[in-house]
Amino acid sequence: MRICVIGAGYVGLATAVMFAKLGHKVVCADVDERRVRDIQAGRSPFYEPPLEKELGKFVRSGALTASTDSRAPARDSKFIFICVQTPSLSSGRIDLRPLKAASRVVAKTLASSKEYKVVVVKSTVVPSTTVSVVRQILEGGSGKTAGEDFGLCMNPEFLQEGSALRDSMKPSRVVVGAIDRRSGDALMRLYAPIKADKVRTDLSSAEMIKYASNAFLAMKISYANEMANMCARLGIDSGPVLEAVGKDPRIGSMFLTPGLGFGGSCLPKDVKALRHKTKALGLPAKLMSGVLAVNDDQPFEAIELLNTALGSLRGRRVAVLGLSFKGGVSDVRDSRAIPLIAGLLAGGAEVVAFDPMSMSQFIELMPAIQYASSAKDALNGADACVVQSDWPEFSRLGKKEFSRMRNAIVVDGRRCLDPAKVERAGARYLGVGYGVASK
Numbered sequence: 001m002r003i004c005v006i007g008a009g010y011v012g013l014a015t016a017v018m019f020a021k022l023g024h025k026v027v028c029a030d031v032d033e034r035r036v037r038d039i040q041a042g043r044s045p046f047y048e049p050p051l052e053k054e055l056g057k058f059v060r061s062g063a064l065t066a067s068t069d070s071r072a073p074a075r076d077s078k079f080i081f082i083c084v085q086t087p088s089l090s091s092g093r094i095d096l097r098p099l100k101a102a103s104r105v106v107a108k109t110l111a112s113s114k115e116y117k118v119v120v121v122k123s124t125v126v127p128s129t130t131v132s133v134v135r136q137i138l139e140g141g142s143g144k145t146a147g148e149d150f151g152l153c154m155n156p157e158f159l160q161e162g163s164a165l166r167d168s169m170k171p172s173r174v175v176v177g178a179i180d181r182r183s184g185d186a187l188m189r190l191y192a193p194i195k196a197d198k199v200r201t202d203l204s205s206a207e208m209i210k211y212a213s214n215a216f217l218a219m220k221i222s223y224a225n226e227m228a229n230m231c232a233r234l235g236i237d238s239g240p241v242l243e244a245v246g247k248d249p250r251i252g253s254m255f256l257t258p259g260l261g262f263g264g265s266c267l268p269k270d271v272k273a274l275r276h277k278t279k280a281l282g283l284p285a286k287l288m289s290g291v292l293a294v295n296d297d298q299p300f301e302a303i304e305l306l307n308t309a310l311g312s313l314r315g316r317r318v319a320v321l322g323l324s325f326k327g328g329v330s331d332v333r334d335s336r337a338i339p340l341i342a343g344l345l346a347g348g349a350e351v352v353a354f355d356p357m358s359m360s361q362f363i364e365l366m367p368a369i370q371y372a373s374s375a376k377d378a379l380n381g382a383d384a385c386v387v388q389s390d391w392p393e394f395s396r397l398g399k400k401e402f403s404r405m406r407n408a409i410v411v412d413g414r415r416c417l418d419p420a421k422v423e424r425a426g427a428r429y430l431g432v433g434y435g436v437a438s439k
């Protein structure tokens, strides 16, 4: 089967490699020339090692190709997956411009095609987008009818960055929202080799399942953060508390790690987009506002710990270790490093930053701070450091590195270090939600 994937980001590329692995011929179409050149050379445009390994294999065999043109590959394909980005506007509203542009190109190919095709929206879009916006563009631009002349599905993606291909191949569930039975049956057949629970719904329910899932994950993190903040004020270490809470199977232990809050290209913007959409319908979405408010405050928990430990931030040199939105990835979109560094600078600190994989992307966002070439260099002469993303190499820092600091104060912003090990290495450990009141 020929498949066209429009938008070769984390979702598009993982989808493309997954279908190539299942034996299909896949073309990735992207407007970004550099991304297309990378893929043509078998390189992933972002740090995702297992995906890159498989990508190279399929590029070399010719099963996966890339193009800056969407029209020809879409014309030649039975399935067209739309995987473009859907970021937030400053109001919180979803920005549908890339989705609309991709839909307009698909509409043109539908107009000139005699073959029945299935268009699948995989981008995260607020409920009713596929049926109102995408369908309207496809029908208007092609003169054809969805559900009769072509198929239309909404198939949300649940992968996590850092395990993109594994999550695509072994998803927790596959959700197939469809405009009619024929479209849904066709997509179900395509997914037949993937062993997972499959949920069939209408288009808007599929869209809502994605938001409801991300809203829950975000809520769980903000819950963990609020409990951890309470523990800290009460002089209790939140670690064992949340661990025991997570043992209740109705709660579960995952996504209960407190810290600087959730970042990344999805949880923050999806909670905002859902809230914006439902507010416009007259529902205040108070829980979502609370989730976001807790998240916005979390970087200041770390700043507060530093202020208390150092007296003041003014003139102090603070090393920020980890700039990506979590360890193991190069993505800096909505990273908590941004508000953390802004808060440190506002307090008068001098900031030196390091990340193993995302320095060049972060420098574009914040060119005015200092950058170090390693964690060890960042710690040189620092008055304190904040571990902002949970890269494994930061948990291996010890006496040799901490002894380079002027004041060996370590703020663990992700609860990823062993407090006893840090203290044995001669540094003072301060963790978000660690129970500073008793220390």
Ligand code: NAD
Binding pocket: 006, 007, 008, 009, 010, 011, 012, 029, 030, 031, 032, 035, 070, 083, 084, 085, 086, 098, 099, 101, 102, 122, 123, 124, 125, 157, 158, 159, 160, 161, 265, 266
């Ligand atoms: P991304 O920004 O990494 O990639 C999107 C790609 O689409 C870019 O390469 C961009 O150049 C390309 N593009 C934009 N407009 C185009 C057009 N008109 N024609 C062709 N290409 C175009 O995005 P992503 O992180 O892969 O996310 C894509 C969607 O999937 C979003 O809606 C996101 O919310 C959702 N999602 C993302 C993840 C994740 O972990 N990143 C997980 C699940 C769902």
Ligand code: UGA
Binding pocket: 124, 157, 158, 159, 160, 161, 162, 214, 217, 221, 254, 255, 256, 257, 258, 259, 260, 261, 262, 263, 264, 265, 266, 267, 325, 326, 327
């Ligand atoms: C998230 C979801 O986990 C995916 O299921 C979803 O498909 C994806 O968003 C999406 O829709 O794009 P991802 O963005 O890769 O995946 O990031 P997560 O692993 O969920 O982490 C998000 C943020 O929460 C990170 O900043 C992380 O450090 C933070 N986090 C995570 C915590 O603070 N505590 C936790 O316990 C877990």
